[in-house]
Amino acid sequence: MLFNSIDFAIFLPIVFILYWFVVNRNLKLQNLLIVLASYVFYAWWDWRFLSLILFSTIVDYSVGLGLAKEDNKSKRKILLWLSILVNLGFLGFFKYYNFFLDNFISAFSFFGNEINANSLNVILPVGISFYTFQTLSYTIDVYKRKLEPTRDIIAFAAFVGFFPQLVAGPIERATNLLPQFYKKRLFDYTKAVDGLRQILWGLFKKIVIADNCAEFANQIFNSSADLSGSTLVLGVLFFTFQIYGDFSGYSDIAIGISRLFGFDLMRNFAFPYFSRDIAEFWRRWHISLSTWFRDYLYIPLGGSRGGTGMKIRNTFIIFIVSGFWHGANWTFIIWGALNAIYFLPLLLTKNNRSNLDVVAAGKYLPSIKELSHIVFTFSLTVFAWIFFRADSVGHAISIISKILSSSLFTFPNFEGMARAMFTVLLVGGFILVEWNGREGEYAIAHWGLKWKRMYRYAIYYSIILAIFWFGGKDQQFIYFQF
Secondary structure, X not given: OOOOOHHHHHHHHHHHHHHHXXXXXXXXXXXXXXXXXXXXXXXXXXXXXXXXHHHHHHHHHHHHHHHHHOOOHHHHXXXXXXXXXXXXXXXXXXXXXXXXXHHHHHHHHHOOOOOOOOOOOOOOOOXXXXXXXXXXXXXXXXXXXXXXXXXXXXHHHXXXXXXXXXXXXXXXXXXXXXXXXXXXXXXXXHHHHHHHHHHHXXXXXXXXXXXXXXXXXXXXXXXXXXXXXXXXXXXXXXXXXXXXXXXXXXXXXXXXXXXXXXXXXXXXXXOHXXXXXXXXXXXXXXXXXXXXXXXXXXXXXXXXXXXHHHHHXXXXXXXXXXXXXXXXXXXXXXXXXXXXXXXXXXXXXXXXXXXXOOOOOOOOOOOHHHHHHHHHHHHHHHHHHHHHHOOOHHHHHHHHHHHOOXXXXXXXXXXXXXXXXXXXXXXXXXXXXXXXXXXXOOOOOOOOOOXXXXXXXXXXXXXXXXXXXXXXXXXXXXXXXX
């Protein structure tokens, strides 16, 4: 079920009414309703894969109870590894089986040995990368004694399958979200209104910005061999704003919906394209994933505490694994490695935490220095997105070759160029709104709060009108494929 569908527009009010007006006096029934609603939400896509969520829920719940009773270090490790192997085993099979098989066959063929092996027509379960990491955070934190294991199976099932963020995040920590299922929740009008405002902005980012950009990004990437370097640059820029509008839009909607039900999810995006260096970009982009890898992979490996060799090794591991998490393709691995190369100079010179504040805070415009750093960081990010979007490494290299040719200095031209220019104007206006609201949780968080209600609502209705008027062709959320 998609957030931007008629089905969800019917589903959400029904769940909201039942939650606040029917079962509102009983916490267990509220949690049970969330579990049932989450399973319906997920089953709308393919009911067969509910078994995976149920199995992961039962395994990690049982492992948690086992860790609560066990003090023996070796047995605790066995329980931890049971959870890790089950969760990553499912993820590895559904997401990476064919990738490893194809590369295994290619490696042997390179040395003259032919191997016959059949690939499997495996359907990737939506959201498996997200809820797998979410349940793992619970087991690892219980193992490290950072979290008391729960004995409430309903609350735990609600935590694992919480429908607003089930299929594309944010990847919540058990230490943040699970305790919220234990506490009685009272309807908060202010929080609900703020949630609706964030949902509205998320829908705008998805339907108006991402879906319009997607139409032209797909067109340009799919016929890249016939287009000029300047046109390909335009295509990469369209994808740059497509993926941001799409993914951050999903996160905004998920966080906003959660607020309607009295929950607070972690922030997942903080205006990353205004970053002044790559380290700042990764503190602002897909925050729930980057901090997950930091806490559960980078720091256990030694982080940046060791010598130069260890710092380089750990940096490449975390970025390459992050790339591989996104998909079973060498393009994602190269994308991760590129970001590691970008990040290393900052780490080795101890400048990776230089920009912790909001850029040009309290000012209308950035300084020349800040602007130059933003443009440089944005350019590095856009270049890396080529590999992320390309179908193969060869496809990415051919696009880069065209961009570096003399055709870069021609005027972009492709079928639908006139409509594309209108989308460029939409993106330009979007950037201005995001810049103006960069000190808030999301761009319109503080818009019109001190204005008269008539003017404030005029803005909201204008955004709704824009969604219906300028909405692009329906596109599935990008991160559903990861």
